[in-house]
Structure formats: structure tokens, C-alpha cells
Amino acid sequence: MERVYMDNASATPMRSEVREAMLPYHDHYFANPSTVHDMGTAAREAVEEARGKVGGLIGAAPERIVFTSSGAEANNMAIKGAALANKKKGNRVIVSGIEHHSVLNAARFLERLDFEVAFLPVDDYGLVDPAALERLISSDTILVSIMHANNEIGTMQPITELARICREHGILFHTDAVASVGAVPVDVLELGVDMLSFSGTGMEAPKGTGGLYFGKNVRLMPLIHGGIQERGMRAGTENVPGIVGLGKAAELAALEIETESRRLQQMRDGLASGISEGISRVTHTGHPSLRLPGHVSFCFEAVEGEALLFMLAQKGIYANTGSACASKALKISPVLAALSLPHEVAQGSVVFTLNRNNTQEEVNYVLEHLPPAVHSLRSFSPLWSEDAT
């Protein structure tokens, strides 16, 4: 098999329909959407049409969506923007310990501005305990941010319950749904969230696209000041082709999400059980069932995750260790550390993320080539002994 790409949480190929939809806005309709002539009007109308399609995917009114350059920017906008705009009400922010760096570091930045940040622990599956959240809430808490689904371990949080608790305390609730929007049905009103971040990167849309849903009751301090774009919420000439592409990807995802998520779930469970049965001393990370449909994550004892990735790449299989940032810094991922996994287990993390393009034949190919790769690496690992329990 030429190439089996199972790193869709990191990036996805752009769909041909998305590329087609974008092309006219690179050449014919290139004008600035803020201009008053008819060329600008065409670009502006395309942006608003895309806003409607993205809103349709997540059950939001179009005017409650602001486009950003990424999920990371949307997370920054939610965390810093809501905290700064509401600081007269309090200075305490709560985030879970397994958030993406764009949430964790935005929260740590707030600490430098004299906000207090509390980190909510997770259990061994990566799940937040709603009762623990309630205990952490104090009278000066203004914002809680807990991700919908984790990109490294796939676990999906009980967002509806967590959002309800915050609503009862009059606290804003944000969820980072970058990993879940486009992968599972998401409805902001059903979830009851005040803010929700999403990105085009995992939706077969162009990179450099994303956005934030913010409810009617949410006051945000803009982070990028300048012109009147995005109703004064985010200055800078709009990335019209990118936004059009994001809109097209959202439109297609909305049509396919129910059937695709069921198909991916079957392949996910087959891959996970094949790994558990075919390779000894592995840890299936994240929750076994409350997880993203295309997400399979394991730690292989006495194996370096990066080394295993290189071995798999030689067979044309592309996966990930879970956290590129932590990997490059030679640290174990904070997410795996939060699960209380021993270092020697956590360092053997490999994550397979499947999407619409993956097939059962590809899953079979991975199950054929993964066990010998793990065995080969273990054969010269000083940490490995066959008789260990």
C-alpha cells in the first residue's frame, strides 16, 4: 500500500469540492470585502454565506460566529477576551489539566495579568468530574474552559452537564471543539455553551481557518484591533478563499457526519481491539467508548513513540505521538502526565486518527505492520524483557 494517512487530527487533505469552491475567490473575486464596489460586495456575500454554513454545522445563528485564523486564535479570543472583558466581575478562571496549549498558555498569560487560574484534574480516562468542577467554583470565578474532545486521547467530556453547572453559577463556559466539530454532531444550544472554538484544519478545509461561536450574553475584548471586519471583533482583511473553503467543508460535513461517524467508529473499534489483542503490554489511552469516532490512541511499553512513527513511516503509515509540541521539547505530553501514566509508558504514545478517506483495508494494513515494528524496537530496548508483568 502506497500511503496510509492516519494523522488527521494534525492536518487533513483539502477536499476537491472545497478547493473548487475557493478558486474563484483567489482570482476573479479577489476584492476586499470591506470595499463598497460590486467586486467587494461579491466577496462580502461569500463570507456571509460561509458564515451561514458554518453556523448550520454547529446550530448557531450566523451573527454569533467570528472567523479567526485558527482554532488556537479562537481559543485565545475566548479565554483572554472573556477574562479581560469581565474582570470587574472576578479574576478567577478554571481550565482542565488536559487542554490544548492554546488554552493552557492563554490561561497562564492571564496569570501574568493578576488573574488566578485553577486547573481541574481528570481521571485515568481523561474525564473531568462535574462535582469537582462545582467544588472549584468560587464567587470570583468568571470563566471555565473545558475541551469537548481531546486530540491526544480522544476522550469526550460531559459538556452539557459542565455547561449547566456554570450557567447555574452565572459563569461563562467555553469549550474547545477543534477536535470534534466535523467529526461528531455538535449543537451549541444543546450543549448549552457560551463559547465554542473550531478549526478548518481537521475538516478537510484549508489551514489558517477557524472561528469562535459566542452566545448573546458573551462580552469579549477583541484581541486584534484595527478596522471594522468581523463587526469590530477581529480586525484584518478577511481570508476570503479560506473562509469560503471552511464554509464548503462545513456544508459537506453537515451532510455526511451521521453516517461517517458510525463508519469511523466501527473501524476505530476494530483497530483498537486488533492492537490490544495483537501486541502485549499496551495501554489504550483515553475513554474506551466516550471518545471521538476516528480516534485510536495507545502507549506501547518500552518503545519510544517517535521511533515507532519512523518505523511505520517506512511502511507508508503516518500517525502521530499525540503532542508535537511536547515531543519536540523532549517532554512527555502534559495530557498523558495528567492521566498519571508512568513516564516509561507515556513516552511510547502513538495516535491514529482516521477520517472520511480511510478504509478497512488500511486498518488491516496497519494491524499487519504495527506488531512487527513494535517487536523490532523492543528487541533492542534496554527497558524491555519478555517475562515482565
Add this chain to the structure above:
Amino acid sequence: MKFVENMSADEVLDLVCRMCPMHLLEPGDKLRCMKKGQVLEVQTDYDQALEDIPNWCRQRGQEFIGVEEDEDCYKLYIKKKTNNQEPKEGSAETPGG
């Protein structure tokens, strides 16, 4: 400046933290979706809006009802009088601070 208290509004437009000239662009869009006689509450922390919004209402044929000073913002009340929001002939455009 006319001050009011305990006004009720049909729609609220929160422009706190937004910069000029959003206080002159957003009310028009919001009023366009409202019925004649309905009241819009514009929340802003921009001081110049106290001058700009009454002027804007005068130029656009809308009725400026008054302002209430809240804990962290001003609340300016506008009653929708007309669907035609083009500036009246001869009136200078509000500079917008």
C-alpha cells in the same frame, strides 16, 4: 444629554470593548431588523458615543430617548421611527470621534 432610568428595551446591542466606529455602524444594522416603535438599548464604554449616537439618530430620523449610566457601561436608548436610514439631506456625517 437626557438621562433616563429603568428603561426597558426590545433589543440589546452590546458594544462594550468595541472600538470606534462600531457604535455608528452596528445600531443601523440592528434597527433594520426591528419594527417601528421598538426600542434598542446600545451598551458601550466609549465616551464619544454620548455625543455621536444622538447626532446619528438626528441624521437618520431615529429618536434618541436618553442615556443611563450603568456600573461598567453607558446604555443609550433609541426608538425606531423610520425604515429609511439614509442620512437626511444637508446633514453632515458624524465624524465618529
